[in-house]
Amino acid sequence: MNGCLSTRAGRLYVWLDKRFHISPVVAELQRSVNFALPSTLTRQNKSRLFWFGYPYYYAGAITAFLAILQGVTGLLLAFHYVPSAVGDPGTPTQAYLSVENIMKTIPLGALIRGVHQWGANLLVAALAAHAFWAFFRSPYRIGREITWFLGVVLLGLALAYSFSGYLLPWDQLGYWAATISIQIVRSIPVLGDPVAQILLGGTSLSAVTLTRMYFYHVSLLPVIAIILVGVHLVLVILQGVSEPEEAWKTPKTDKGQAEKRNAPLFGPFFPQQITPVLIISLVALGVVLLLGAFGVQPPGEPANKFLTPRFIVPEWYFLWAYGLLKWVGWVYDLVNFSPPALIFGVDLVSAKVVGILLAGAMFLVLFLLPVIDRGKEVRVLRRPLKTTIGVWAIGLLSTLTLYALNEILSANLSIPIDTLNMILGLIVILAPLVPAVPAYIVIRRHASRMPS
Amino acid sequence: MLVSAGVVGTIISFLSLLMSLLPGAGAGQQTGEVDNVFRYGAEPGTWYSDRAGAEVRVEDFDDIGKGAGVLWRGTIPAIVLRVDESKLRGARATNGLIAFASTCTHLCCISTWHLDRPKEDILFCRCHDGVFDPFDVAKDVMQNGTEYIGAKVVAGPPPRAVPIIPIEIKDGKLSGVADNLEIYGYCG
Numbered sequence: 001m002n003g004c005l006s007t008r009a010g011r012l013y014v015w016l017d018k019r020f021h022i023s024p025v026v027a028e029l030q031r032s033v034n035f036a037l038p039s040t041l042t043r044q045n046k047s048r049l050f051w052f053g054y055p056y057y058y059a060g061a062i063t064a065f066l067a068i069l070q071g072v073t074g075l076l077l078a079f080h081y082v083p084s085a086v087g088d089p090g091t092p093t094q095a096y097l098s099v100e101n102i103m104k105t106i107p108l109g110a111l112i113r114g115v116h117q118w119g120a121n122l123l124v125a126a127l128a129a130h131a132f133w134a135f136f137r138s139p140y141r142i143g144r145e146i147t148w149f150l151g152v153v154l155l156g157l158a159l160a161y162s163f164s165g166y167l168l169p170w171d172q173l174g175y176w177a178a179t180i181s182i183q184i185v186r187s188i189p190v191l192g193d194p195v196a197q198i199l200l201g202g203t204s205l206s207a208v209t210l211t212r213m214y215f216y217h218v219s220l221l222p223v224i225a226i227i228l229v230g231v232h233l234v235l236v237i238l239q240g241v242s243e244p245e246e247a248w249k250t251p252k253t254d255k256g257q258a259e260k261r262n263a264p265l266f267g268p269f270f271p272q273q274i275t276p277v278l279i280i281s282l283v284a285l286g287v288v289l290l291l292g293a294f295g296v297q298p299p300g301e302p303a304n305k306f307l308t309p310r311f312i313v314p315e316w317y318f319l320w321a322y323g324l325l326k327w328v329g330w331v332y333d334l335v336n337f338s339p340p341a342l343i344f345g346v347d348l349v350s351a352k353v354v355g356i357l358l359a360g361a362m363f364l365v366l367f368l369l370p371v372i373d374r375g376k377e378v379r380v381l382r383r384p385l386k387t388t389i390g391v392w393a394i395g396l397l398s399t400l401t402l403y404a405l406n407e408i409l410s411a412n413l414s415i416p417i418d419t420l421n422m423i424l425g426l427i428v429i430l431a432p433l434v435p436a437v438p439a440y441i442v443i444r445r446h447a448s449r450m451p452s
Numbered sequence: 453m454l455v456s457a458g459v460v461g462t463i464i465s466f467l468s469l470l471m472s473l474l475p476g477a478g479a480g481q482q483t484g485e486v487d488n489v490f491r492y493g494a495e496p497g498t499w500y501s502d503r504a505g506a507e508v509r510v511e512d513f514d515d516i517g518k519g520a521g522v523l524w525r526g527t528i529p530a531i532v533l534r535v536d537e538s539k540l541r542g543a544r545a546t547n548g549l550i551a552f553a554s555t556c557t558h559l560c561c562i563s564t565w566h567l568d569r570p571k572e573d574i575l576f577c578r579c580h581d582g583v584f585d586p587f588d589v590a591k592d593v594m595q596n597g598t599e600y601i602g603a604k605v606v607a608g609p610p611p612r613a614v615p616i617i618p619i620e621i622k623d624g625k626l627s628g629v630a631d632n633l634e635i636y637g638y639c640g
Contacts, residue, residue, distance in 0.1 A: 090494055176561065176579075179559070179560055179561070180559045180560070180561065180579055183558075183559035183560045183639070184559060187559075200640070202640065203637075203640030204639060204640030205640075304494065306493055306494070306521075306523055306529045306562060307493065307494060307495055307521075307562060308561040308562040308564075308577075308578050308579065309578075310567075310568065310578055311578070312561070312578060312579055322580075325580055325609060326580050326581060326608075326609070328609065329580060329581065329582075329607075329608045329609030332609070333607050333608070339611075350609070350611040351608075351609035351611075352558055352559070352609050352610075352611060355609070406581070407568070407578070407581065417569070417581070421581075
């Protein structure tokens with residue numbers, strides 16, 4: 001180990017090793033991490049910078065980098081943020097004023113907040129890309145179910161992070177986004193009310209809620225995230241990264257895993273594999289810095305619980321769920337369905353509850369995918385049904401996102417809202433089929449021609 | 453002995469902390485005298501935006517169809533309207549005026565009158581396009597089983613009507629009758 005380091009670093013390594021006996025741990029870690037990275041193709045192609053050719057392998061690395069960046073910028077913001085929402089509705093609270101102070105008077109405050117704001121958006125985007133890639137490539141089939149479960153939980157955790165952070169400036173958008181979201185939680189049959197009250201710290205959104213959200217954002221969620229990310233990464237190291245499907249064309253050698261583990265890799269983690277990761281992380285940093293510097297959003301109007309702002313929409317990554325709630329209401333109106341208020345004392349079939357249950361079911365299906373999808377084939381072009389479902393799901397999420405913007409579109413395009421709702425409602429039903437049906441036909445034809 | 457007391461104290465503190473997370477804990481109750489007079493809300497760009505916080509008076513509603521977002525008892529958002537009484541079904545207006553809680557029964561956003569859909573005589577919720585008809589007042593049931601009357605849902609996802617607030621007029625000032633306050637607490 002110390003041979004490849006500079007003399008000074010080598011001396012430090014020796015100093016540490018004498019005191020903490022780190023050599024075996026470092027050697028094992030180095031070997032495990034190297035083994036964890038895709039090796040089959042690396043050898044086939046004799047490529048030292050394997051990951052340049054497979055950009056989807058970056059999504060996880062970018063996610064990790066952005067998570068660290070969020071931690072650092074969040075820590076800096078925490079020095080100046082005051083989590084107090086005591087005050088009259090519509091007037092600036094301490095929380096609101098402290099965010100303004102960060103933006104206006106703290107050196108580099110606006111940039112740091114901008115990076116934190118945009119970093120959160122890009123983190124969710126990278127995580128979504130990571131999840132979609134994993135959905136299509138089915139890495140969970142090869143004993144990696146727990147890695148998948150943890151990944152889906154981490155996706156939910158990232159959304160919880162964003163949600164709790166969104167309220168902190170205590171402005172109108174954050175306040176009403178939180179109100180709506182918590183009422184959505186409250187509508188979940190049986191469990192909703194107690195969970196909502198734990199989130200709120202009472203029966204409605206108040207100063208107590210802000211303190212709780214701040215606690216979740218800076219204390220509870222980071223602890224959970226660090227533990228889960230740690231286990232997720234340890235599993236990746238123990239089991240290795242799922243190799244791209246091209247690798248499956250090459251039959252495994254008889255020499256098997258033992259040789260694979262011990263053979264010198266063409267692309268060891270340090271420095272070859274880490275180099276593209278660092279480069280792409282620097283690119284991500286550059287993008288976030290640019291967006292943070294020029295696209296930072298100051299807080300809006302101070303929160304006013306008696307005044308819902310016009311054209312209220314949640315962050316882009318919640319729009320699909322918001323659109324789903326609206327769309328179910330539209331369907332009920334279309335078929336003129338008036339659900340009974342309560343069934344056995346519980347609201348089960350109102351448009352709101354059905355919308356929430358549908359959104360929850362989509363998340364549950366994603367979580368349980370390793371249990372549902374138990375076939376052995378992982379190649380995208382040999383799985384017509386699953387690939388088609390993935391394409392359809394992307395279309396559905398996109399069209400529901402569009403539906404969520406109906407009021408804004410109606411006002412800007414001067415289309416009567418009922419007409420626009422009819423158009424968008426039908427788009428939600430039909431548009432996802434436009435790419436999905438041809439995809440199914442093409443992939444099925446392709447699959448039948450492919451050698452097994 | 454001291455150690456035991458310390459351990460017991462720590463356990464009690466910890467249990468108290470856990471209890472504080474449970475439903476119902478921390479729910480602030482309003483204390484002190486609250487009057488029942490309606491006061492104007494602060495929606496910008498409306499005819500009443502410069503009167504925010506002022507008492508609502510009968511003479512302010514001089515035309516049929518004129519309405520305002522108001523606050524009742526300091527915590528309950530509401531809408532007061534002057535209506536054509538011949539069109540009203542299921543309820544009676546007081547001096548041509550009628551009031552409804554404006555908190556949507558769907559996800560607790562505040563409904564508006566003639567702001568987002570100025571040509572339609574509806575109470576409209578901006579969040580998920582819930583529509584209530586203030587001219588069609590009917591009986592409904594709260595989630596806790598309490599019966600009440602309110603403006604019927606005519607479109608969108610709200611599960612039940614927004615409750616009517618009975619009006620009384622004293623010295624030209626509009627007040628709500630606070631006989632059955634629990635029906636207005638559906639959003640906490």
